[in-house]
Amino acid sequence: MPSTVSARMATTLLAIGTRKGLWFATSEDRRSWSLSSPHFLMTEVPSIGIDTRGGRTRLMVGVRSEHFGPTVVHSDDLGVTWDEPEHGAIRFPADTGAAVERVWQLHPDSADRPGVVWAGCEPISVWRSDDGGNSFALCQGLWDHPHRPEWGAGYGGAAAHSVVPGPDGTVHVAMSTGGVYRTTDGGGSWQPRNSGIGAYFMPGPAPEFGQCVHKIARDAVDPRRLYAQNHHGVYRSDDDGDSWTSIADGLPSDFGFVMLAHPRRAGTVWVVPLVADGERIPPGGELAVHRSDDAGSSWRRLTDGLPAHEYNAVLRDAACVDAGDPVGVYVGTRGGEVYASADEGESFSTVASHLPDVLCVRAAVLP
Amino acid sequence: MTVQVLLPRLLAECTGGRTSMALDVPAPTTVGTLLDVLAAEHPVFGRRVRDETGALRRHVNVYVDGEEVRRLAGLATPVPADAEVMVVQSVAGG
Numbered sequence: 001m002p003s004t005v006s007a008r009m010a011t012t013l014l015a016i017g018t019r020k021g022l023w024f025a026t027s028e029d030r031r032s033w034s035l036s037s038p039h040f041l042m043t044e045v046p047s048i049g050i051d052t053r054g055g056r057t058r059l060m061v062g063v064r065s066e067h068f069g070p071t072v073v074h075s076d077d078l079g080v081t082w083d084e085p086e087h088g089a090i091r092f093p094a095d096t097g098a099a100v101e102r103v104w105q106l107h108p109d110s111a112d113r114p115g116v117v118w119a120g121c122e123p124i125s126v127w128r129s130d131d132g133g134n135s136f137a138l139c140q141g142l143w144d145h146p147h148r149p150e151w152g153a154g155y156g157g158a159a160a161h162s163v164v165p166g167p168d169g170t171v172h173v174a175m176s177t178g179g180v181y182r183t184t185d186g187g188g189s190w191q192p193r194n195s196g197i198g199a200y201f202m203p204g205p206a207p208e209f210g211q212c213v214h215k216i217a218r219d220a221v222d223p224r225r226l227y228a229q230n231h232h233g234v235y236r237s238d239d240d241g242d243s244w245t246s247i248a249d250g251l252p253s254d255f256g257f258v259m260l261a262h263p264r265r266a267g268t269v270w271v272v273p274l275v276a277d278g279e280r281i282p283p284g285g286e287l288a289v290h291r292s293d294d295a296g297s298s299w300r301r302l303t304d305g306l307p308a309h310e311y312n313a314v315l316r317d318a319a320c321v322d323a324g325d326p327v328g329v330y331v332g333t334r335g336g337e338v339y340a341s342a343d344e345g346e347s348f349s350t351v352a353s354h355l356p357d358v359l360c361v362r363a364a365v366l367p
Numbered sequence: 368m369t370v371q372v373l374l375p376r377l378l379a380e381c382t383g384g385r386t387s388m389a390l391d392v393p394a395p396t397t398v399g400t401l402l403d404v405l406a407a408e409h410p411v412f413g414r415r416v417r418d419e420t421g422a423l424r425r426h427v428n429v430y431v432d433g434e435e436v437r438r439l440a441g442l443a444t445p446v447p448a449d450a451e452v453m454v455v456q457s458v459a460g461g
Contacts, residue, residue, distance in 0.1 A: 067415075067459060068456070069415065086410040086411055099418035
């Protein structure tokens with residue numbers, strides 16, 4: 001008689017933010033998925049944070065209406081109900097004369113800093129919450145940075161789209177356009193860290209800042225090692241961002257938006273190349289995820305389960321990993337397709353089809 | 368004085384389900400003051416209609432007795448007694 005399995009299987013939650021609403025997908029095995037009905041239908045969802053610290057799950061969602069502006073909402077019951085602070089979780093101080101246009105990033109910090117959540121916004125600004133995302137304070141040091149008047153806007157708007165806190169309090173941010181900045185004093189001062197990163201859209205040698213870095217990620221084991229997908233260029237830094245070297249050899253293209261790092265294993269990263277800035281489609285019209293297990297020295301092209309024909313891009317936050325074992329990898333396209341891998345990218349299954357343009361995905365194994 | 372206010376159905380969840388109301392406000396008043404009164408009672412509605420600088424959101428229109436206030440004096444547009452003030456989303460989006 002076969003033995004019975006008594007252990008409860010873990011549920012994985014995948015949140016899918018699109019141009020016209022938010023969907024949830026859940027799975028017990030990360031291969032077959034159940035898709036929810038839409039939340040916030042007809043509003044853009046450019047950012048999602050899933051905070052599972054402390055054994056509870058809080059969903060934070062940046063929502064933006066074309067008519068009625070941006071806001072941040074949260075749910076402590078997996079989206080059954082949503083709370084929105086009456087006066088807004090993120091709002092510029094009156095003396096700035098600025099207004100939030102879009103919340104691009106909601107990133108829970110580590111378990112060592114419970115309650116700390118980072119946000120990156122348009123206009124270019126970084127925010128910190130110490131109360132789990134109920135309210136955020138502007139990082140005034142970055143807002144007052146003398147470079148700010150020279151930061152520009154990528155096609156999607158001028159935004160701080162990557163906020164990557166390290167274990168020692170160091171925080172790296174990436175902005176388009178402006179590049180990578182780092183603080184080591186809790187956000188009081190910020191220094192550009194773009195040495196070695198190209199800016200081919202500007203004449204002359206690469207500047208100290210002004211690059212259009214699309215996404216950065218930190219290595220799981222060595223916190224001084226970072227990876228960057230640039231507006232042409234894929235890079236690694238081994239010195240906390242002080243200098244960057246190319247790791248694009250072996251990739252079909254050095255353009256793209258995605259950079260994902262393994263949550264536990266050193267040197268494992270994923271990218272999703274696109275042909276070029278003037279041709280934002282997967283090379284050959286075939287969607288492929290590329291993984292390196294040696295910090296970018298070599299790459300493997302992974303396509304099992306992905307469509308043979310795909311002419312839609314994968315945006316910078318429309319890809320993520322979970323913390324499962326093996327790690328799950330997720331990608332969503334501007335064509336509304338979402339794919340999941342339960343084996344670190346070796347094979348993918350389809351989670352959802354025919355959704356609006358996917359702007360962001362975030363996944364977590366529920367506690 | 369009393370002003371009749373018409374609100375977008377899309378924002379009814381921010382105004383307790385109401386899409387129209389008669390507001391008693393001191394005379395004289397302006398569109399901005401009227402929106403302040405509404406926002407004091409319905410803060411989320413206030414944020415949907417204006418950003419944190421106080422500016423009317425780009426794709427929100429306000430009409431006073433049928434006249435779009437951007438063609439008048441914006442938020443400083445006077446609101447006469449017994450006026451009808453309509454807040455409505457503009458044609459936008461895809």
